[in-house]
Amino acid sequence: MNRLKDATSPYLLQHADNPVEWFEWGEDAFAEARRRDVPLLISVGYSACHWCHVMAHESFEDPATAAMMNERFVNVKVDREERPDVDAVYMAATQAMTGQGGWPMTVFATPDGHPFYTGTYFPKAHFQRLLAGVSNAWEGDRETVVGQSSTIVEALNERSALPTGPLPTARTLAEAVETLGRSFDPVRGGFGGAPKFPPSMALEFLLRYGAAAKTPPGEEAAVVMAERTLEAMARGGIYDQLAGGFARYSVDADWVVPHFEKMLYDNALLLRVYTHWWRLTGSVLAKRVALETADWLLAEMRTPEGGFASALDADSEGVEGKFYVWTPEEVREVLGEEDGAWAIGLFDVTGTFEHGTSVLQLPADPDDDERFADVRARLLAARGRRVRPGRDDKVVAAWNGLAVAALAETGAVFRRADLVEAARAAATLIDDLHLDSDRLLRTSRDGRAGSNAGVLEDYGDLAEGLLTLYGVTGETRWFDRAGTLLDAVLDRFSDGSGGFYDTADDAERLFQRPQDPTDNATPSGQFAAAGALLTYAALTGSIRHRQAAEEALGTVTVLAGKHARFAGWGLAVAQAALAGPIEVAVVGPAGDPATTALHRTALLSAVPGLVIALGEPGSAGVPLLEGRGLVGGLPAAYVCRGFTCRMPVTTPSALKTELLS
Known part of the structure; x- marks a missing residue:
């Protein structure tokens, strides 16, 4: 009996027809393991994971392997994106026991959920031997197995924060x-060697650091590191040169050969970084990549309900990257001999991938923009006739929060009202479907909310997105909701020592309460919360929220000297905190060109972590606006720090001078 057919997770639904008798994570699985007196076999992955698919095809779809699993274990399938808390505790165990981690993650545990043997991907023959070995150990040496699980859990729980x-x-x-x-890497950009992941949060910090420096951006070392990395990624195969959007990572050090899955969180974070790069330097490449990535998000990742889907698969037709790669012959077939030869040289179609295929790159800008646009459009149309990768269309609150922030800012900066509207629609979906009073549900799909509670990153990233959307639109609905979320963070996630747990105080009890303040592929929940708390404090003057943000940033002080790559968002927030952050209250009638001009000047400022309040004269609800009105009947901007404001200004040039002083 397979119990996954009614799951909301596309990843679980991928396994609904396996001969394995899967359970979803929950008490039913634990009770069944206790009843049968057998171990749990917990398999953790996600829908866009290539090696998860490989293990599924080799083992979980194989009747003989499935029979062994069903006979000797209670099998639990977990979507790590739906249950990051479950993933976190077992990943900590896997890394402690094996020295490495990854997905698919395979965990053998007691009926109480305590792990005693872990690993990642296992080839079928190895996996079958492992199943037999673990089962025999459980039957023949139970005392040792249970003792080992107790030792592991005790050791993990003794680890100090x-x-x-x-x-x-x-x-x-x-x-x-x-x-x-x-x-x-001064030659190829990025940090360290292969594989290379987009260092989105570190790049945001470097741009903020450079903006705060007195050195011109082109000479500031921090900005140079960011620019070289951003340009290398944008010109490499990790970036989709036809449709926009970034793959999850590059398997090589040159950003050439991607691991082809495309994740919402990567693209939301990178969209914001490229927009900020343009805002600081005016880079033409930055603007093009930002707008192409935003367009890709709207074209490929929007759900019918207005949210954003989680990921595109790496595989199509069972082959990784097949949708994206080209041979020279395919390029010529689409474009003809003359344009084909030009495109082959431009995109470096020289057989960089398997079987003589190439991932398109753009080592240098084209010499003919009109021809470039035509060639791209024709290649993209031809690619659109291929079998598309699968899409994980569940909506994750945290990652939609990242998308809301990025699209709202990008839309405002580049005068793209459609992007702001997309941000508003996603925020509305989360507000209407995922929120119940101050409680946040992590996921939804097809307009139906899942049952899994939001974790700290959901609250922090969504609050960040809503506050950014408020700063762009002036709609106080988003400010109010962000305040509700952040009060829940302070009341339900605090560890009592200045940090935060990743789960709320009434969340399901696992063998360990997860707490990881370091960045991974996304900002850590702690740093995401710190950033939103800092912004909210700047808009309200709340000492409680400011103090909580500062205490949460104490971890950055420890990480900065040796592990800065794992504290990028915390460093970016700390840079904003050191700058004030600067607050700008723009007061004027909605739609008035003078109000719009002042607001746009503030939005175009690269001052680190600049906080914007926008409202009409006499508007209530956002404390930074209170008591601040028109000047001589004209819309005005008040530049403040800690609610202490300078003399208001009424022209964009005067506001720009105030922000630069």
């Missing part, structure tokens, strides 16, 4: 730049 310190100083941030510089 990461040390914390005071709020980072300017010197702390300078040390972080130096740390990043030591691992920076």
Whole structure:
């Protein structure tokens, strides 16, 4: 009996027809394992994971392997994106026991959920031997197995929280730049060697650090590291040169050969970074990539309900990357001999991938923009006739929060009202479907909310997105909802020592309450919360929220010297905190060109973490606007720090001067 047919997770639904008798995570599985007196076999993955598909095809779809699993274990399938808390505790165990982690993650556990043997991908023959070995050990040496699980759980729970310190100083941030510089690849961009993941949060920090420096951007070391990385990624195969959007990572050090899955969170984070790069330097490449990525998000990732889907698969027709790669012959067939030869040279179609195929790159800008646009359109149309990768269309609150922030800012900066409207629609969906009073549900699909509780990153990233959307639109609905979310963070996630747990105080009890303040592919929940708390404090003057943000940033002080790559978002938030952050209250009639001009000047400022309040004279609800009105009957902007404001200004040039002083 397979119990996954009614799951909301596309990943679980991929396994609904397996001969394995899967359970969803929950008490039913634990009770069945206790009743049968057999171990749990917990398999954790996600829908766009290539090696998850490989293990599924080799083992979970194989009747003989499935029979062994069904006879000797209670089998539990977990979508790590729906249950990041479950993934986190078992990943900690896997890394502690094996020295590495990854997906698919395979965990053998007692009926109480305590792990005693872990691993990642296992080829079928190895996996079958492992099934037999674990089952025999359970039957023949139960005392040792249970003792091992108890030792593992005890050791994990005894691990102390990461040390914390005071709020980072300017010197702390300078040390972080130096740390990043030591691992920076000056030739190919990025940090460290292969594989290379987009270092989105570190890049955001470097741009903010450069914006705060007095050195011109082209000479500031932090900005140079960011620019070289951003350009290398945009020109490499990790970037989809036809449709926009970034793949999950590059398997090589040159950003050439991607691991082809495309994730919402990567593209939301990178969209915002490329927009900020343009805002700081005016880079033509930055603007093009930002707008192409935004267009890709709207074209490929929007759901009918207005949210954004989680991921596109790496595979199509069972082959990784087949949708994206080209041979020279295919290019010529679509474009003809003359344009084909030009495109082959332009996109470096020289057999960089398997079987003589190539991932398109763009080593240099084209010499004919009109021809470039035509060639891209024809290749994209031809590619559109191929079998598309699967899409995981569940809506994750945290990642939609990242998308809301990125699309709202990009739309405002580049005068793209459709992008702002897309951000508003996604925020509305989450507000209407995922929120019940102050409680947040992590996922939905097809307009139906899932049952899994939101974790800290959901609250922090969504609050960040809503506050950004408020700063762009002036709609206080988003400010109010962000405040509700952040009050829940303070009331339900605090660890009592300045940090935050990743789960709420009334969440399902696992063998360990997860708490990881370091960044991974997305900002850590702690740093995401810190950033939103800092912005909210700047809009309200709330000492409670400001203090909580500063205490949460104490971990950055510890990480900056050696592990800056894992504290990028915390460093970016700390840079904003050191800058104030600067607050701009724009007061004027909605739709008035003078109000719009002042608002746009504020939006175009690269001041780190700038906080914007927008409202009409006498509007209530956002404390930063209270008591601030028109000046001589004209719309005005008030530049403040800690609610202490300078004299208001009424022209964009005067506001720009105030922001630069």
